Amino acid sequence: MSARPVxxxxxxxxxTRERIIEAATEVFARRGVHGTRVADIAExxxxxxxxxxxxxxxxxxxxxxxxxxxxxxxxxxLEDLARTPLSFRERMGRLIHFWVETYRHEADLMTVMINEIxxxxxxxxSHDITAVLAAFDPIERIIAEGRLxxxxxxxxxxxxxxxxxxxxxxxxxxxxxxxSLQRIDQxxxxxxxxxxxxxxxxxxxxxxx
Amino acid sequence: MSARPVxxxxxxxxxTRERIIEAATEVFARRGVHGTRVADIAExxxxxxxxxxxxxxxxxxxxxxxxxxxxxxxxxxLEDLARTPLSFRERMGRLIHFWVETYRHEADLMTVMINEIxxxxxxxxSHDITAVLAAFDPIERIIAEGRLxxxxxxxxxxxxxxxxxxxxxxxxxxxxxxxSLQRIDQxxxxxxxxxxxxxxxxxxxxxxx
Amino acid sequence: MSARPVxxxxxxxxxTRERIIEAATEVFARRGVHGTRVADIAExxxxxxxxxxxxxxxxxxxxxxxxxxxxxxxxxxLEDLARTPLSFRERMGRLIHFWVETYRHEADLMTVMINEIxxxxxxxxSHDITAVLAAFDPIERIIAEGRLxxxxxxxxxxxxxxxxxxxxxxxxxxxxxxxSLQRIDQxxxxxxxxxxxxxxxxxxxxxxx
Amino acid sequence: MSARPVxxxxxxxxxTRERIIEAATEVFARRGVHGTRVADIAExxxxxxxxxxxxxxxxxxxxxxxxxxxxxxxxxxLEDLARTPLSFRERMGRLIHFWVETYRHEADLMTVMINEIxxxxxxxxSHDITAVLAAFDPIERIIAEGRLxxxxxxxxxxxxxxxxxxxxxxxxxxxxxxxSLQRIDQxxxxxxxxxxxxxxxxxxxxxxx
DNA sequence: GATGAATGAGTCTTCATTCAT
DNA sequence: GATGAATGAAGACTCATTCAT
Numbered sequence: 001m002s003a004r005p006v007x008x009x010x011x012x013x014x015x016t017r018e019r020i021i022e023a024a025t026e027v028f029a030r031r032g033v034h035g036t037r038v039a040d041i042a043e044x045x046x047x048x049x050x051x052x053x054x055x056x057x058x059x060x061x062x063x064x065x066x067x068x069x070x071x072x073x074x075x076x077x078l079e080d081l082a083r084t085p086l087s088f089r090e091r092m093g094r095l096i097h098f099w100v101e102t103y104r105h106e107a108d109l110m111t112v113m114i115n116e117i118x119x120x121x122x123x124x125x126s127h128d129i130t131a132v133l134a135a136f137d138p139i140e141r142i143i144a145e146g147r148l149x150x151x152x153x154x155x156x157x158x159x160x161x162x163x164x165x166x167x168x169x170x171x172x173x174x175x176x177x178x179x180s181l182q183r184i185d186q187x188x189x190x191x192x193x194x195x196x197x198x199x200x201x202x203x204x205x206x207x208x209x
Numbered sequence: 210m211s212a213r214p215v216x217x218x219x220x221x222x223x224x225t226r227e228r229i230i231e232a233a234t235e236v237f238a239r240r241g242v243h244g245t246r247v248a249d250i251a252e253x254x255x256x257x258x259x260x261x262x263x264x265x266x267x268x269x270x271x272x273x274x275x276x277x278x279x280x281x282x283x284x285x286x287l288e289d290l291a292r293t294p295l296s297f298r299e300r301m302g303r304l305i306h307f308w309v310e311t312y313r314h315e316a317d318l319m320t321v322m323i324n325e326i327x328x329x330x331x332x333x334x335s336h337d338i339t340a341v342l343a344a345f346d347p348i349e350r351i352i353a354e355g356r357l358x359x360x361x362x363x364x365x366x367x368x369x370x371x372x373x374x375x376x377x378x379x380x381x382x383x384x385x386x387x388x389s390l391q392r393i394d395q396x397x398x399x400x401x402x403x404x405x406x407x408x409x410x411x412x413x414x415x416x417x418x
Numbered sequence: 419m420s421a422r423p424v425x426x427x428x429x430x431x432x433x434t435r436e437r438i439i440e441a442a443t444e445v446f447a448r449r450g451v452h453g454t455r456v457a458d459i460a461e462x463x464x465x466x467x468x469x470x471x472x473x474x475x476x477x478x479x480x481x482x483x484x485x486x487x488x489x490x491x492x493x494x495x496l497e498d499l500a501r502t503p504l505s506f507r508e509r510m511g512r513l514i515h516f517w518v519e520t521y522r523h524e525a526d527l528m529t530v531m532i533n534e535i536x537x538x539x540x541x542x543x544s545h546d547i548t549a550v551l552a553a554f555d556p557i558e559r560i561i562a563e564g565r566l567x568x569x570x571x572x573x574x575x576x577x578x579x580x581x582x583x584x585x586x587x588x589x590x591x592x593x594x595x596x597x598s599l600q601r602i603d604q605x606x607x608x609x610x611x612x613x614x615x616x617x618x619x620x621x622x623x624x625x626x627x
Numbered sequence: 628m629s630a631r632p633v634x635x636x637x638x639x640x641x642x643t644r645e646r647i648i649e650a651a652t653e654v655f656a657r658r659g660v661h662g663t664r665v666a667d668i669a670e671x672x673x674x675x676x677x678x679x680x681x682x683x684x685x686x687x688x689x690x691x692x693x694x695x696x697x698x699x700x701x702x703x704x705l706e707d708l709a710r711t712p713l714s715f716r717e718r719m720g721r722l723i724h725f726w727v728e729t730y731r732h733e734a735d736l737m738t739v740m741i742n743e744i745x746x747x748x749x750x751x752x753s754h755d756i757t758a759v760l761a762a763f764d765p766i767e768r769i770i771a772e773g774r775l776x777x778x779x780x781x782x783x784x785x786x787x788x789x790x791x792x793x794x795x796x797x798x799x800x801x802x803x804x805x806x807s808l809q810r811i812d813q814x815x816x817x818x819x820x821x822x823x824x825x826x827x828x829x830x831x832x833x834x835x836x
Numbered sequence: 837g838a839t840g841a842a843t844g845a846g847t848c849t850t851c852a853t854t855c856a857t
Numbered sequence: 858g859a860t861g862a863a864t865g866a867a868g869a870c871t872c873a874t875t876c877a878t
Contacts, residue, residue, distance in 0.1 A: 013858075032330055034243040037851060048860045053853070089414070119328055121241055124387060133389060143413070152413050157404050160381070163390060164408050167380025171372045178333060180342060181372060195366050199373050203412035204352070204361050205298070221878095222841065246868060257843040262870065431837075450748055452661040455872060466839040471874070507832070537746055539659055542805060551807060561831070570831050575822050578799070581808060582826050585798025589790045596751060598760060599790060613784050617791050621830030622770070622779050623716070639857095640862065664847065675864045680849065843875075854864075 017055045019045045021069070024062045029108035033063055033116050064127065067117050070109055074102075075134045082138035088146035089201060092165075095139070096196050099169045100189050103176055111177050114170055136162050165200060172196065226264045228254045230278070233271045238317035242272055242325050273336065276326050279318055283311075284343045291347035297355030298410060301374075304348070305405050308378045309398050312385055320386050323379055345371050374409060381405065435473045437463045439487070442480045447526035451481055451534050482545065485535050488527055492520075493552045500556035506564030507619060510583075513557070514614050517587045518607050521594055529595050532588055554580050586614060644682045646672045648696070651689045656735035656804075660690055660743050691754065694744050697736060701729075702761045709765035715773030716828060719792075722766070723823050726796045727816050730803055738804045741797055763789050792827060799823065 023045035027036045038059055042049035056062050077098060081091055103110045117123050117132065124132065140162040146152035172192070175181030183189050232254035236245045247268050251258040265271045286307060290300055312319045326332050326341065333341065349371040355361035381401070384390030392398050441462035445454045456477050460467035474480050495516060499509055521528045535541050535550065542550065558580045564570035590610070593599030601607050650672035654663045665686050669676035683689045704725060708718055730737045744750050744759065751759065767789040773779035799819070802808030810816050 016858090030330075035331060038853085039851080049852095050854085050861060051859055054858065059852070115328060115330065119324060119383070121239075121324065121387075122244060129387075129389070136389075146413070150415055153407075153411075153415050156408070156413060157400075159390070160401060160404050161408060161413060163380045163384050164377050164405070167376040167378070167383075168373050169376070170380060171376025172369070174328070174376075175372050178330075178338075180338070180345075181368070191366075192369060195369050196373070198362075199365070199370060199412070201412045201414040202362075203408070203410045204355070204365060204370060205410040206359055206362050208416070225841080247870085248868080259844060259871080260842055262872095263841070267870075434837090448748070450661075452659075453749060456874085457872080467873095468840060468875085469838055472837065477873070533746060533748070537742060537801070539657070539742070539805070540662060547805075547807070554807075564831070568833055571825075571829075571833050574826070574831060575818075577808070578819060578822050579826060579831060581798045581802050582795050582823070585794040585796070585801075586791050587794070589794025589797060590787070592746070592794075593790050596748075596756075598756070598763075599786070609784075610787060613787050614791070616780075617783070617788060617830070619830045619832040620780075621826070621828045622773070622783060622788060623828040624777055624780050625835070643862075665849085666847080676848095677850080677865060678863055680851095681862070685849075839878085841875105841877085843873105845871105845873095847869100847871085849869080850867090852864105852866095854862105856862085857860085 013055075016045075016047065016051065019047070020052055020055055020062065021066055025066055025108045025112055028063065028066075028116055029111040033059070033120075060126070063112075063116060063123065066109075066112060067123075067127070067131075071113065071117065071131065071135070074113070075138070078135060078138040082141045082145075088142065088149070088151035089197070091142050091146075092200060093193070093197050095142075095165075096169070096193050096200075099173065100193055103173050104189065107177065110173055114173060114177075118170065136166070139165055168196060168200060222264075225254075225256065225260065228256070229261055229264055229271065230275055234275055234317045234321055237272065237275075237325055238320040242268070242329075269335070272321075272325060272332065275318075275321060276332075276336070276340075280322065280326070280340065280344070283322070284347070287344060287347040291350045291354075297351065297358070297360035298406070300351050300355075301409060302402070302406050304351075304374075305378070305402050305409075308382060309402055312382050313398065316386065319382055323382060323386070327379065345375065348374055377405060377409060431473075434463075434465065434469065437465070438470055438473055438480065439484055443484055443526045443530055446481065446484075446534055447529040451477070451538075478544070481530075481534060481541065484527075484530060485541075485545070485549075489531065489535065489549065489553070492531070493556070496553060496556040500559045500563075506560065506567070506569035507615070509560050509564075510618060511611070511615050513560075513583075514587070514611050514618075517591065518611055521591050522607065525595060528591055532591060532595075536588070554584065557583055583618060586618060590614065640682075643672075643674065643678065646674070647679055647682055647689065648693055652693055652735045652739055655690065655693075655743055656738035660686070660747075687753070690739075690743060690750065693736075693739060694750075694754070694758075698740065698744070698758065698762070701740070702765070705762060705765035709768045709772075715769065715776070715778035716824070718769050718773075719827060720820070720824050722769075722792075723796070723820050723827075726800065727820055730800050731816065734804060737800055741800060741804070745797065763793065766792055795823060795827060 020041060024036070024041045027040045027044055031040070036059075038052055039049045041059075041062070042052050045052075052062075056065065078095075081094060081098075084091070086094070140158050143152060143156070143158040143161050143165075147154060147156060147158065172181065176183060183192065229250060233245070233250045236249045236253055240249070245268070247261055248258050250268075250271070251261050254261075261271075265274065287304075290303060290307075293300070295303070349367050352361060352365070352367040352370050352374075356363060356365060356367065381390065385392060392401065438459060442454070442459045445458045445462055449458070454477070456470055457467045459477075459480070460470050463470075470480075474483065496513075499512060499516075502509070504512070554577075558576050561570060561574070561576040561579050561583075565572060565574060565576065590599065594601065601610065647668060651663070651668045654667045654671055658667070663686070665679055666676045668686075668689070669679050672679075679689075683692065705722075708721060708725075711718070713721070767785050770779060770783070770785040770788050770792075774781060774783060774785065799808065803810060810819065
């Protein structure tokens with residue numbers, strides 16, 4: 001009964017839990033939460049499906065865990081950004097870069113967050129929507145600050161603009177996800193970042209002389 | 210021996226079919242396709258449950274019908290707009306107005322189209338994605354034309370900009386749908402339209418002198 | 419309100435009824451009673467399916483009608499044969515010929531009688547099995563008489579032999595029905611008749627000298 | 628880390644599977660495949676009905692399994708018999724004895740094989756009919772050999788005679804199954820065996836002097 | 837008589853969840 | 858902790874039958 005076996009067990013258990021989350025993220029991304037059977041997750045994780053219930057009360061709770069553990073990181077990044085003393089343009093550039101990079105490295109996670117969390121009536125119903133909307137706050141603050149220091153138009157509705165910014169991110173990432181926007185090399189993504197930044201900050205119109 | 214009984218029967222049958230589609234749109238919007246039982250649709254339509262199967266092979270096919278019959282109208286409007294000889298700014302204004310108006314009058318339809326069609330991996334998997342993407346074409350054309358006649362920046366990627374425009378529309382409508390963007394009176398919506406048009410065309414930045 | 423319209427209607431009605439029976443025989447033969455939907459019968463008969471219920475209380479009753487109207491004819495033939503003063507060999511020859519001919523001209527009817535009546539637990543459960551077994555009687559009598567007049571072995575169990583005779587008929591007809599016994603021309607069928615007669619009367623063994 | 632838990636689980640699983648097959652054989656025999664609900668099988672097997680679906684994809688597959696596992700045994704017996712160097716008469720005697728014995732000990736299995744496999748259009752449609760007809764081959768060979776060594780009439784059509792033999796078996800067994808041929812004691816069955824052998828080999832006719 | 841829209845009971849099938857081993 | 862057999866609620870779908878027109 002030394003502490004070690006427990007520790008080992010705990011460590012192993014934690015690894016199993018993490019494996020389940022990773023496996024769930026993959027299959028949720030591919031088939032949606034509803035279209036995924038617990039058995040699919042277990043199979044992907046290489047464990048017996050009964051074991052999933054040692055770590056999570058039910059399927060829904062796996063999604064909740066994904067949300068709890070990843071969304072917080074995401075919001076934390078946004079909060080950091082909102083606190084960093086940079087120009088509005090610089091901040092927006094970083095924001096866009098963050099989204100594109102996250103998609104590139106964790107496309108499945110991004111897909112799940114977009115489809116099953118941000119968009120899911122069911123998820124929003126059964127969870128504290130505040131946590132979801134927490135991602136909106138720092139962006140709104142960034143915009144509001146930009147307005148205060150004159151970088152952003154004075155007449156801009158910061159709340160609405162926040163939706164615009166997030167909508168742009170979501171749709172472009174969705175284009176990546178479903179493959180209708182095909183980008184292969186680093187350069188193509190970089191070009192998109194510049195385009196998006198220009199679009200959001202300067203609009204589509206030809207600048208008046 | 211007149212054709213009337215048939216005609217009457219057909220008319221009645223057509224009305225039932227239409228009722229099912231309307232009922233399905235409502236409950237799909239509220240609970241999602243997966244969360245909706247065929248019994249819910251029938252109840253909402255005020256008919257017996259089995260009758261749904263006289264008109265549609267299965268639940269999925271109801272969604273397909275909603276898509277087939279409404280998306281085409283939507284695309285038709287976009288195509289019309291793309292053919293109308295107006296300035297780019299005017300066209301974009303009409304486009305945004307159309308979305309806001311459609312949401313205001315057919316919020317459920319809009320919700321279903323956004324959540325269950327545009328965003329559904331499952332739907333996109335099992336249908337001809339071309340029909341969905343048909344909505345992108347006229348918008349891309351409008352942008353490309355604007356670029357040709359100098360209203361739109363020459364360096365703009367028209368395809369990417371199309372995703373931006375649609376992403377903005379989707380997210381703002383989603384805000385309306387879930388109630389996180391509360392707009393009550395006509396005026397509030399009108400203000401949003403102006404804001405969105407300005408955002409898309411002129412960007413968030415304070416115009417350089 | 420002359421008698422004629424009624425008469426015409428009645429005649430027409432009778433024809434519709436007959437058509438339903440014919441159509442049912444066809445589809446029952448192909449798919450079995452259980453595998454057949456009332457709609458299939460109506461479609462085959464070229465009528466609306468509701469009309470079936472003007473003529474028959476339910477699907478089962480159509481089978482009952484087929485049985486009642488055709489089995490009686492069959493039994494009547496057997497009874498006739500049992501009354502005709504012919505040698506045992508001649509009678510058996512006619513019996514076999516009758517089966518083969520009936521199959522050739524009314525394969526579907528034969529199939530239904532074999533599969534859905536003679537063999538169906540359900541049918542035998544819900545009907546007076548006596549009527550079915552009525553077909554066994556005349557054959558048993560023919561055999562018993564043959565035994566009396568010395569044409570048939572004295573030690574033969576007439577009841578068991580009846581089953582043998584009917585079993586032979588059924589299996590060979592089944593071979594025809596499913597196509598594992600392929601017979602095309604008249605001659606092939608005639609040869610089978612001779613073979614079957616020889617088999618039943620003289621057995622398979624080489625005659626002892 | 629031993630293989631035992633798996634082995635135990637497998638053994639248990641195998642027993643459940645076997646139980647389902649036995650239960651299904653019983654209820655299929657009584658009510659037919661169509662008339663049987665999966666719930667009936669589960670109830671008879673004393674298990675929850677969902678468990679049936681852990682072992683079989685659907686109801687049809689249970690029948691397929693019964694067929695696959697039992698028909699092969701049956702054919703194997705016939706093949707053995709066809710290889711055993713015995714006289715034709717002896718072989719036919721054993722064949723008939725085998726059928727009667729099998730019926731006496733596994734009446735339900737025999738019923739299902741006769742009603743739901745041999746006779747079912749649906750079954751024959753959806754399966755490889757070759758496997759069913761495999762039972763015909765050894766019998767045909769036994770007959771053909773008998774003809775070669777002079778025990779069987781030279782002019783006998785071996786294929787047709789095979790149908791006759793199987794038809795006899797089927798109908799007599801059906802008589803047992805539905806109770807129209809009542810046999811209670813061992814002796815009665817033994818007498819039937821003798822009668823059938825005599826009938827098939829020597830025919831019904833009084834032997835010519 | 838004729839039509840086919842409408843009804844709803846009966847089943848199959850899936851799969852999240854429990855639990856004995 | 859790990860396994861996967863077992864459970865059974867939930868819901869999709871079929872189709873015989875009724876009935877208004």
